[in-house]
Amino acid sequence: MKTLFKNGVIITANEQNEWFREGYLLVEGKNIVAVGSGQPEQEADIDQVIDLKGQWVMPGWVNTHGHAAMSILRGYADDAPLKEWLEEKMWPMEARFNRDTVRWGTALAVVEMLKSGTTCFVDMYDHMDAVAEVVEEAGIRGVLARGIIGLCSQEEQTAKLKEATEFARNWHGQAEGRIATMMAPHAPYTCPPAYIDRIVDRAHQLDLPVHIHLSETAGEVRQNVSQYGKRPVPHLRDIGVFERPTLVAHAVHLEEEEMDILQEYDVKISHNPASNLKLGSGIAQVPKLLERGFRLSIGTDSAASNNNLDMFQEVRLAALIHKGVNQDPTVVPAQVALKMGTRWGAECAFVPHVGALEPGKEADFIIITPNQAHLQPVHDPVSHIVYSASGSDVCHVYVQGKQVVKDGQCVTLDEEKIIYEANRVLKELLQVY
Ligand SMILES: CSC[C@H]1O[C@@H](n2cnc3c(O)ncnc32)[C@H](O)[C@@H]1O
Numbered sequence: 503m504k505t506l507f508k509n510g511v512i513i514t515a516n517e518q519n520e521w522f523r524e525g526y527l528l529v530e531g532k533n534i535v536a537v538g539s540g541q542p543e544q545e546a547d548i549d550q551v552i553d554l555k556g557q558w559v560m561p562g563w564v565n566t567h568g569h570a571a572m573s574i575l576r577g578y579a580d581d582a583p584l585k586e587w588l589e590e591k592m593w594p595m596e597a598r599f600n601r602d603t604v605r606w607g608t609a610l611a612v613v614e615m616l617k618s619g620t621t622c623f624v625d626m627y628d629h630m631d632a633v634a635e636v637v638e639e640a641g642i643r644g645v646l647a648r649g650i651i652g653l654c655s656q657e658e659q660t661a662k663l664k665e666a667t668e669f670a671r672n673w674h675g676q677a678e679g680r681i682a683t684m685m686a687p688h689a690p691y692t693c694p695p696a697y698i699d700r701i702v703d704r705a706h707q708l709d710l711p712v713h714i715h716l717s718e719t720a721g722e723v724r725q726n727v728s729q730y731g732k733r734p735v736p737h738l739r740d741i742g743v744f745e746r747p748t749l750v751a752h753a754v755h756l757e758e759e760e761m762d763i764l765q766e767y768d769v770k771i772s773h774n775p776a777s778n779l780k781l782g783s784g785i786a787q788v789p790k791l792l793e794r795g796f797r798l799s800i801g802t803d804s805a806a807s808n809n810n811l812d813m814f815q816e817v818r819l820a821a822l823i824h825k826g827v828n829q830d831p832t833v834v835p836a837q838v839a840l841k842m843g844t845r846w847g848a849e850c851a852f853v854p855h856v857g858a859l860e861p862g863k864e865a866d867f868i869i870i871t872p873n874q875a876h877l878q879p880v881h882d883p884v885s886h887i888v889y890s891a892s893g894s895d896v897c898h899v900y901v902q903g904k905q906v907v908k909d910g911q912c913v914t915l916d917e918e919k920i921i922y923e924a925n926r927v928l929k930e931l932l933q934v935y
């Protein structure tokens with residue numbers, strides 16, 4: 503099946519740094535087969551032609567860090583620092599989560615993400631079979647890992663590792679290739695070094711990347727130094743984590759030598775500005791990292807610390823906050839922010855076959871209607887996407903060439919039922935609490 507999307511404004515961060523052009527996108531099955539300016543030379547063998555009438559087409563956002571099921575806890579505990587928020591609020595509630603809680607919390611998050619233009623998300627959580635089933639049904643793309651907290655007995659550690667391994671093995675490549683898996687020790691402060699070593703060994707055996715929280719707060723860095731005599735980056739390097747392709751979340755508190763190490767091992771970074779602000783964790787040194795050549799990505803973290811999953815808002819924040827902090831409006835320009843949310847996001851999530859509109863990539867893209875007061879007049883669509891648009895401007899979403907959002911509504915999931923079920927599972931949680 504070949505579908506031609508014509509008369510659009512094609513917006514993408516390509517390697518030539520051409521940002522947009524009036525033209526067309528040709529999709530065959532799962533893949534983009536042609537992108538061009540003006541009209542295609544011939545339409546003879548095309549099955550379906552969609553006239554975009556000037557609408558904007560861009561790659562779907564890649565959200566490189568989150569915990570989807572925690573949307574159940576959105577607004578449950580605000581205005582607390584990470585340690586207290588985790589230990590006194592999140593972990594006691596999560597201890598009561600079951601497969602059903604995770605299923606409906608994740609479905610709620612996936613509807614929110616798809617409707618706001620995210621076509622791929624990275625997720626670290628528990629009951630991951632339920633997450634993978636939602637991904638399969640929704641038609642979204644997911645890079646999924648069973649998050650492992652090792653503050654428990656040897657027996658429990660072994661059981662968690664077995665579960666993570668089975669999940670990673672069973673689901674990698676499933677859902678027509680839309681699911682990829684990783685191994686995810688939660689953080690250096692929740693996993694003893696010997697346990698991280700075992701998890702990384704398993705990642706080697708399965709040939710999978712590693713995903714881990716890193717240096718989110720100054721407190722955890724201090725704890726790492728007093729417990730292990732090293733800051734978290736050399737600590738993880740010495741355990742051997744970075745011998746695997748690794749994606750770290752946050753990376754707020756880094757010294758120059760730690761940046762050197764991350765660069766030496768080509769470690770990928772997910773920048774989570776809203777969560778870092780809301781939990782009072784700090785602000786990552788994004789301009790410095792970009793200057794060093796890191797191809798950074800952006801993540802929302804969970805709806806319990808953000809408190810939404812709209813990548814337009816996250817990308818806008820990433821573009822704005824560093825200008826203010828550094829008193830320099832030239833840092834993180836709109837084009838770089840767009841790359842972080844799309845092409846570089848895909849690289850950091852180890853799905854380089856998406857994240858851009860070019861032949862050879864899979865057809866994960868979104869369509870935005872620019873005929874709205876807040877998106878007019880148009881000097882530069884990239885500017886409007888980063889600084890003016892929001893998730894509610896997304897009309898249509900395609901993943902692997904298949905439409906999953908039509909006229910702003912998710913066509914693969916039943917939003918009304920999901921909202922009902924999410925409220926039901928929350929009520930059940932609160933009753934036993
Ligand atoms: C073991 S599943 C994932 C685990 O991570 C917790 N979590 C959520 N947000 C954060 C964050 O910003 N830093 C560290 N850990 C976080 C979540 O509550 C789950 O327990």
Ligand SMILES: [Zn+2]
Nearest residue numbers: 568715751803
């Ligand atoms: Zn997290």
